[in-house]
Amino acid sequence: GAVVSQHPSRVICKSGTSVKIECRSLDFQATTMFWYRQFPKQSLMLMATSNEGSKATYEQGVEKDKFLINHASLTLSTLTVTSAHPEDSSFYICSARVGTVDYGYTFGSGTRLTVV
Amino acid sequence: AQTVTQSQPEMSVQEAETVTLSCTYDTSENNYYLFWYKQPPSRQMILVIRQEAYKQQNATENRFSVNFQKAAKSFSLKISDSQLGDTAMYFCAFMGYNNNDMRFGAGTRLTVKP
Numbered sequence: 525g526a527v528v529s530q531h532p533s534r535v536i537c538k539s540g541t542s543v544k545i546e547c548r549s550l551d552f553q554a555t556t557m558f559w560y561r562q563f564p565k566q567s568l569m570l571m572a573t574s575n576e577g578s579k580a581t582y583e584q585g586v587e588k589d590k591f592l593i594n595h596a597s598l599t600l601s602t603l604t605v606t607s608a609h610p611e612d613s614s615f616y617i618c619s620a621r622v623g624t625v626d627y628g629y630t631f632g633s634g635t636r637l638t639v640v
Numbered sequence: 641a642q643t644v645t646q647s648q649p650e651m652s653v654q655e656a657e658t659v660t661l662s663c664t665y666d667t668s669e670n671n672y673y674l675f676w677y678k679q680p681p682s683r684q685m686i687l688v689i690r691q692e693a694y695k696q697q698n699a700t701e702n703r704f705s706v707n708f709q710k711a712a713k714s715f716s717l718k719i720s721d722s723q724l725g726d727t728a729m730y731f732c733a734f735m736g737y738n739n740n741d742m743r744f745g746a747g748t749r750l751t752v753k754p
Contacts, residue, residue, distance in 0.1 A: 556740055567731060568685075568744045615683060621740065628675050628735070629742060631685035 526552050526622040530632025537608055537639055545603045545635045547618035553598035554620035558629065559591075562615040574601040608639040642667045642734050646745035653722045654753050660707075661717045661748045663732030670694075671737035674708065674715045679747075680728040688730070691715065693737075722752045 527550040537543045547557055555576045560568040572593050573581040580593035590612075592604040601620075605612050615636050619629040643666045653659035665674070676688040691699045691708050699706050703723075707716045719726055732745040 558741060562683075565749075567746045570741055570743065573741055617683075617685065619685070619742070628673070628677075628687050628690055628733075630687075631677075634683045 526550070526620075526630050528554075528618060528620050528630045528632040530618055530635060532635060533633060534636045535638070537637070539609055539639055540607055542604055542606045543608055543637060545605075545616055545618075545637075547601045547603070547620070547632050549599045549620050552620075552622055554601070554622075555598060557595060557601040557618055557620045559593060559601075559603050560617045560619065562617060562634075564615075568617060571603075576601075605637065608637070610639045613637055613639045642669075642672075642736065642743050644732050644734050644743055644745035646732055646748050648748045649746070650749045650751070652751040652753055653719075655722055655724060657722055658718060658720045659722055659750065661719075661730055661732075661750065663715045663717070663745055665713050665715065665732070665734050665745075667713070667734065667736070669736050669738075673735045673737070674706075675733040675735070675742070676704070676706070676715075676717045677731045677733060677744075678726075678728045679731060685731075689717065719750075724752050724754060726750060727752045 529548045557574040559571045571586045574593045574595040576595045582588045595601040617634045618632040645664045672693045674691045678686045689701045703720045705718045729747045731747045735742045
């Protein structure tokens with residue numbers, strides 16, 4: 525089946541640095557990808573919708589200057605956490621639609637970000 | 641805005657028995673999609689079952705079935721013959737017909753006991 529590859533799976537960075545997370549659709553084109561954030565033992569919260577060739581759409585309360593999203597090709601979307609702080613530590617998951625919308629989405633395996 | 645509510649933070653069931661997870665949602669749309677996703681300890685999100693709101697027949701996938709009550713805006717998941725591998729977080733999700741984004745409930749942690 526369709527696979528969304530997400531890297532890295534784990535990353536530790538120092539406060540003030542930036543971290544880039546990649547999400548690739550394998551064997552299919554994803555014009556739209558979604559980025560979620562999940563705190564421990566909590567649900568997935570939609571952060572932004574990534575559209576190929578255009579600006580991402582951010583959910584209310586999500587800082588677009590802190591969480592930079594780039595969707596430069598039909599198979600790659602990236603999330604860059606800029607000037608990371610410890611409170612940015614979380615689990616980040618991307619997803620993409622495969623085929624028609626009623627089939628839901630395929631999810632990446634997630635990235636655990638720890639900011640020290 | 642659509643909201644999804646899962647009122648059972650945790651549940652447990654004995655192996656081989658049946659368990660039902662509850663989910664309600666709020667929407668003003670008439671056409672939409674509902675999903676149940678499983679998130680095991682690996683954190684990988686896995687689609688369990690999906691339901692199209694305009695279909696009255698309840699979806700079934702092997703041991704997993706749903707009870708979709710559109711008027712009541714209820715979408716429960718029944719797991720029959722529970723297996724140890726079913727232990728996971730289960731998330732109910734809503735997606736509008738014309739809206740691409742998916743909204744999740746808070747999740748239910750299911751433990752299958754041997």
